[in-house]
Amino acid sequence: MVPESYYVALSAVLFSIGVVGVVIRRNPLVIFMSIELMLNAANLALVAFGQRIGNLDGQAVVFFVMAVAAAEVAVGLAIIVTIFRVRRRLSVDDLSVMRW
């Protein structure tokens, strides 16, 4: 039986990689995927904690995180596509204003 702390440590590693991805990349799609990575790491930690405590509430919360992530991806990608239609470029360095 692998101790739950290993899972939480792995979750911390994945979360940190996601943070670095958001900082160093310029493509909004890749930044978005890094955010998914972080959400996923948080989910892993929630499941591990829930396993440790011995109830299923952590897993229920992960279910809601998944639903929110799905909604977030749909809206976020629509925003990126709309920005691309206006700007014809895809780099977050260009996106310092919401309205032009």
Added chain:
Amino acid sequence: MAHVAFFVIAAIAVGSALGLILRPNAIHGALFLVVNLGSVAALYLMLGAEFLAAAQVIVYAGAIMVLFVFAIMILIPGKEESGPDPRRGARIVALPVGGLLMLLLVFVIAARWNAPRGSAAAVGRLLFTSYLFPFELTSVLLLAAMVGVMLLARRRA
């Protein structure tokens, strides 16, 4: 045995996450993310969360990643991030900051640390009893997201 499996899967997860943030090509990143999501699903199985492992593969690796791949193919015609980086400073600072964050999280959480099974039936019972209201809110959220996406993506005539 379980330890070996955990470390193999963890190595795959970390490697694919690094691939996602280091490969310049976005479509490679998306495929790396699929591998990462799959390995996390395997970890869910090891933790006994069967329902979540299935939901992870269906929702994340299925629906969400298909959306990502579509968006990448529509928006980036085979192009990589090119040209000199206007923010080199961020790139240099990112590694120590990320490493520090990782060490902090690992040590703080794992140091202070010293189980039922998540079958679909058990999680479903929980979702439809104590989490019934958030569950219904989720459907409203998804509906709002759907309407919002249609509004955003519609071509203004």
